[in-house]
Amino acid sequence: MLVLVTNRDDLTADWLVLELEARGAPFVRLNTEDYPTRAALTWTLEGATLSGPAGDIGGAEIDAVWWRRPLAPHMPAQLPEPEARWAASEAAAALDGFWRTIGGRWVNRPASNAQAGNKLEQLARAQRIGFDVPPTLVTNDPDAAREFAAVQAEVVCKALHEGAVPHDGGLGAFRTSRVSGGELAAIGPEPCLIQTLVPKRYDVRVTVIGDASWSCSIDSQAEPEARVDWRVPPTADLRHTVEDLPADIARRCVDLTHSYGLRYAAIDLARRPDGGFTFFELNPNGQWAWVEQRTELPLRARLADELLGGT
DSSP states (O other): OEEEEEOTTOHHHHHHHHHHHHHTOOEEEEEGGGTBTTOEEEEETTEEEEEETTEEEEGGGOOEEEEOOOOOOBOOTTSOHHHHHHHHHHHHHHHHHHHHTOOSEEEOOHHHHHHHTOHHHHHHHHHHHTOBOOOEEEESOHHHHHHHHHTSSOEEEEOSSOOEEEETTEEEEOOOEEEOHHHHTTOOSSOEEEEEOOOOSEEEEEEEETTEEEEEEEOGGGSGGGSSOTTSSOGGGSOEEEOOOOHHHHHHHHHHHHHTTOSEEEEEEEEOTTSOEEEEEEETTOOOHHHHHHHOOOHHHHHHHHHTTOO
């Protein structure tokens, strides 16, 4: 049995479900907001079961897990806040233990995702593997930030971990943005990631699945708003084209992914005017469905192959 661990609003999971249904592959979708109020966990040394709206998921029956976009345990509304916080922590610990005792194929194990998601370690590892990486400073010291910016032609600021920033009761997006030395005087108290601005011909999204990769170029420089961060305008406004990466760059993408024990990753590169490639980021659980829809790259089928053991 294949288990998709996600949430009800995950459209990318919907896209994979269509492929699995077309193949007649056995799978269960676990929408984690159902746990623990609508899903019960039973664990013993002899075996474990999750029971809920999707049916019974026996630990011994699981052959593969797609760890997609799970949400935190959802507590009953009538539970007082301090008690709800404690109960959610207990529920999360129990579910974590369930998954840690499950074998089979994983895309990807949560612990591997967590390690791969650290930007600082990721940049250092990518450089060791042979990627070109922009000069980078992470600091909450305004003087260090201004000194770094003073010796670079231009710099950008990026979020280190969470790109959704709460404000005025809502959420804003922390996009990669040009910053000046004067603006860096106002950083902190949280450290920020500052990098040299990389000139681009276009951006490249590389999708690694198993032992292979598929790439597309994103014509980010065609739109002024997208030149620094192509995610600013609607992605559909930018031309996407299948990219034939040089063999050494494609190999590094797979090697970097495998170095974390991952079987899936989305990697962002830039193609520079001199023809070289610069590494920006690896997302161990990045989106892929829109790439297939724009380019017809067979990502859904290849991900299904990986989860089903190549069948």
